[in-house]
Amino acid sequence: MALASVLRSELPEPFKECFRGGFAEDSEEAIPEIVRDPAGPPRALAAPPWGLPAAPSGPGLELLHGTTTLAFKSPFGVTVAVDSRATAGSYIASQSVRKVLPINSRILGTMAGGAADCSFWQRLVARQCRVQELRNKEPVSVAAASKLLANLVYQYKGAGLSLGTMVCGWDKRGPG
Template identity: 35%
Template sequence: MQAVDFNRLKEGEVDLGTSIMAVAYDEGVIMGADSRTTMGSYIANRVTDKLTHISDRIYCCRSGSAADTQAVADMITYYLEMYSVEENHLVPVATAAALFQQVVYANKDKLSAGIIVAGWDDKKGGSVYNVPLGGGTFQQPWAIGGSGSTYIYGFCDSTWRPGWGREQTIEFVKNALSLAMHRDGSSGGTIRMVDITKKGVERHFIPGNELPELSAKLV
């Protein structure tokens, strides 16, 4: 891979305080994210789209430095475009995750980048990979990241069940992200979700005034 000087990206860096997650289900994966981008205590953008298209049937969610993660995502997108042309078939999700891991690990002292890679391929179906700060690749049935994730580990651990279908998974992602956005000052705005299956990619949008409130369901 061509070397990239990530040090030059640090000038004017925007921190991606965020809540991101991906969950595999019986037919594919659901990915979701809030839409708030912060610069310290300043909200730079309240409607950011943090679901980044990488390849056909593969998306990623980014946390850390917006400059770092966007540069890495652009690089991987380029390499996967070349791969799909040469191999003439869908890129395996594991291949995309391995490329992210390689770049993040090789630049672990320069990057602030945590990535969740998820999608569908004909080998594994729907799959989710977590590439945390510093590098590493971990396939998981679900993954969460960003500043808001610290508030919802208990909720996700106690709520998620294997074998869920599409509607149950969408509801789970919606509730988890809404909870994180209510608790984390660096997360907020709207919820964007993407449903990736063999049939294709479907986007979902939940405006800020329609976010579910879990406390209301307990009354």
Template identity: 40%
Template sequence: MALQSVCGWDVTPSRQILQRDFCRLPHLNSSGYPRLLLPPYKVTSSHRNPSGPPPPAHGTTTLAFLYDKGVMVATDSRSSAGKLVCSPDSRKATLIHSHLIASTSGSAADCQFFGRVLARECRLYQLRNGYMPSVKGAAKMLSTMMLPFRGMDICAAVTLSGWDRNGPCICYVYNDGTRISSDVISVGSGSPYAYSIIDDGYRPGMEEEEARQLARRAVCHAGRRDAYSGGFVDVYMVKESGCEKDAREDLVEMYKRLIQEEKQ
């Protein structure tokens, strides 16, 4: 209660607030039953901070990095709404076209919407020009589509991993229009833990099997440390021949296997 008062999230409003913002519900006219006052829909009980407590962080772990044959992409599979786990086996990577995959973090509805729109625009670009846009070109298209939604209640962070005429490429696009490119990108509430594993084992020009194990280990440890990440580990590879997917593996069983391997 003291922390709520300091932060301005008082659950017991003053008498003036009750009279102005609250509506009375039917009650029994008995001296043994006090009057019951509840707030109407969408009325805050805080007079210090009208917006209320900060919203919970969106939980996920997605990562992508370059290796000798292309781009390695890995995600977890847990979808949450606040502290509630909605789905333990969701898919957080969307195939835009045969050589471009989008791993998403944020609101599932927003990410699916922008993924469909980007896939449509890439297809239209191909019909007009005879070839698909580059990875950076697709990132610029997505950033332009997100700009009109700046300042709105939209949450979508998309990592585009693909292969074009210039080779493998990774771009990150945020819902405010931010667009960056890097060799290693991790997004989500579990990304700090994933970065710690990647920074320890990543090196440019890694072979495919070594890169695959590094990506699995990074997502596994992130899911173990981050309460909002978990479920299964999905690994994708984007090569010159197209996108490939490995069989998903249970995160808990993988962690047990990694511990046994470290002991041996």
């Protein structure tokens, strides 16, 4: 309010209703009714007093849709579902891409993003999990495989990787 009074700029129409009394800081009218009344509805502060803005007119922003990957955890296991379409911009490159990749016999990874990035990192995690299984003589847990992938990829944060993946499966603690 003080900055607007210094700049002597005209307020937009919706703001004029809020500050009917002008910019005088000691003016009781400068404070909207909803703020002055402490017993007023608390949700009213979340919405602007002039209502919601109208829907934008003109050409809308076209959002590109990517891969849909779903995983459902139940007491009996994990169900994984992905779409099978591979696109390159607006061009549909393939209708039958395998986007669920095995990490080991009990753990799967889903693929979304750049196909090269996803398949490379999931193959690397599969190899590292196999090495860990050979060293420890027991299967790697789902949490360990997920953490391994996170730690490997984090080193390349900001490098422009196009990678979206989910690691899920079954271990000695059950589905995860």
